[in-house]
Amino acid sequence: MGNKRSGGGLSPAQQAAKFLGVSVVAGAVLAGIALPAAGALGLAAKGSVEGFDELPANLKTPPLSQRSTILDAEGGKIATVYYRDRTIVPLKDISPYMQKAIVAIEDSRFYEHGAIDLKGILRAVNENAQSGGVSQGASTLTQQYVKNVFVEEAGDDADKVAEATQQTIGRKVRELKFAIQIEEELGKKGILENYLNITFFGQQAYGIEAAAQRYFSKPAKDLNIPESALLAGLVQSPSRYDPVNDEQEAIKRRNTVIQRMAAVRDITPEEAEKAKKAPLGLKISRPSSGCITAVKGAGFFCDYVRRAFLSDPVFGKTAEERQKTWERGGLTIRTTLDPKAQESVQAAIENGVNKDDEVATAVALVEPGTGKITGMGQSRPYGYGKNETEMNLSVNASMGGGAGYQPGST
Structure with a gap:
């Protein structure tokens, strides 16, 4: 039969070396966060990252683009125009099910950890070392929000968008430092509100209010369990899980979110089973602007x-x-x-x-x-x-x- 190798064909020695290398990187990042007064991260000397203390301390968040309304002399609507279809809403106007769904699938320990999730990082390091690549990330909801801010600021500039999303240690370190600042300034509820208002949900819908209107023709505050799960599932890949273009893939993803909500006890097993059996129930409102x-x-x-x-x-x-x-x-x-x-x-x-x-x-x-x-x-x-x-x-x-x-x- 011969000796089988796990980890994508890597030998035990190669796996150990890769794991050690990834662990050193993770250790450097964590050390830089835990002990910023120590200066550079060790990798800075090689030009990999900037010194942690030298990074800007304040994240400048640009105003989020929203729709505008043009009215006639009597207050009647002439047209709605927008660069990005978004209507910002406070957290109280977002369904509790939606809040729970996004946390459950994207960062289930959101309320337990700080700006970074040490357990998540260690788990991702281990999984990635075993797979021989990057099979699992460790970004918290706060880190994702910071990345979305950079993407929003980049607008239609392809180079800036690529810079905001590139998978480099330097970008991750900058993202982590800003995440620490955001946690201190906004708190968990503020971060969740901002995250749900900035995130792209596909079909030209930015933010949860526009997404609820696009897919279900209802306000975000009225979303039920299966609807919330569907929208939460879109965040990872709006094109892959688009219910308009691939209903079966969307249902599978929605049910994954529902199962996760049950696993973290946001909903009961009975509620989960009922929600999984529900039809998608789409009531599409086509984007109209200009x-x-x-x-x-x-x-x-x-x-x-x-x-x-x-x-x-x-x-x-x-x-x-x-x-x-x-x-x-x-x-x-x-x-x-x-x-x-x-x-x-x-x-x-x-x-x-x-x-x-x-x-x-x-x-x-x-x-x-x-x-x-x-x-x-x-x-x-x-x-x-x-x-x-x-x-x-x-x-x-x-x-x-x-x-x-x-x-x-x-």
């Missing part, structure tokens, strides 16, 4: 509002600052659009010109004396399809329009 979703005929006015915001120094000294403010969102933008005036604009347009005619018409109503725009529309709808256009014929090129037209008689 001026293409505006109420009938108001897409061009919505686009005008966006461009006016991005060009006005009132909202930021530079174009970059204004763009960041727009993307960060969380805004309620009240405008001058009069619903009745807008209806009259659309009626007049539709009575005169069809959307598929060779010629197009545009109408803008402006209140004399104030300059308030009360209505704006045109015969070809706002959009990207056939007989649709994004060009606003009522404005100049800098605001999304064309080269202009000869004015008619007043």
Whole structure:
């Protein structure tokens, strides 16, 4: 038969050497955390990591991007726009089942350890040494939150995202130091609240409120056991466990979370068995953002509002600052659009010109004396399809329009 080797084909001697090497690294990290006054971590001399004491002490958390709402003059919604679909909610507005589910599957000892989980690190070191690779991580919920902050700050910059998620000792050490700070500043409840609001759940949903609305069309406070377990299971891999694209894989992952909740006694065995048998119960709300979703005929006015915001120094000294403010969102933008005036604009347009005619018409109503725009529309709808256009014929090129037209008689 021959001698069988465990650990991916490694001999006992090779396993011991790998385990020793990983243990030395873990020991260095732990020593640096436990005794920061000692200075560098030992590996710093080789350029592997920075000195623990030299790392910044304060984690700067950027405001989380949220959806913004554009309203008409009477407070009616014209459109919802967002860079990332997120609605921040306090912990009291998140189902207790959801809170328990995420802790159970991601960091079941969350309330027992500090910023780092020494038992978890030692367990991961042992498992990884045995497997000959990285089969198990040891990040606490706090460390995951810190990583998510870096990812959020990176935005769409691929290089910064890669830097925020790279698997290096240096990044882990920085993550650990910030985690210690966060634990002291926020406490467990604050960390859990922030984590659930920042995390990506797939299907363009950031944060638990957007995820609850996306998958179940309900607020996060109303999530039940199987729904909470499904969403908690998505965090590890939103694409792999996406219930929209792979129902069976999603059910398996959901039931794993439910079993874990039972194992840590968050729910009873009876509740677990009932929850496992429940259908997914999806009630998908498709993501909708931007001026293409505006109420009938108001897409061009919505686009005008966006461009006016991005060009006005009132909202930021530079174009970059204004763009960041727009993307960060969380805004309620009240405008001058009069619903009745807008209806009259659309009626007049539709009575005169069809959307598929060779010629197009545009109408803008402006209140004399104030300059308030009360209505704006045109015969070809706002959009990207056939007989649709994004060009606003009522404005100049800098605001999304064309080269202009000869004015008619007043």
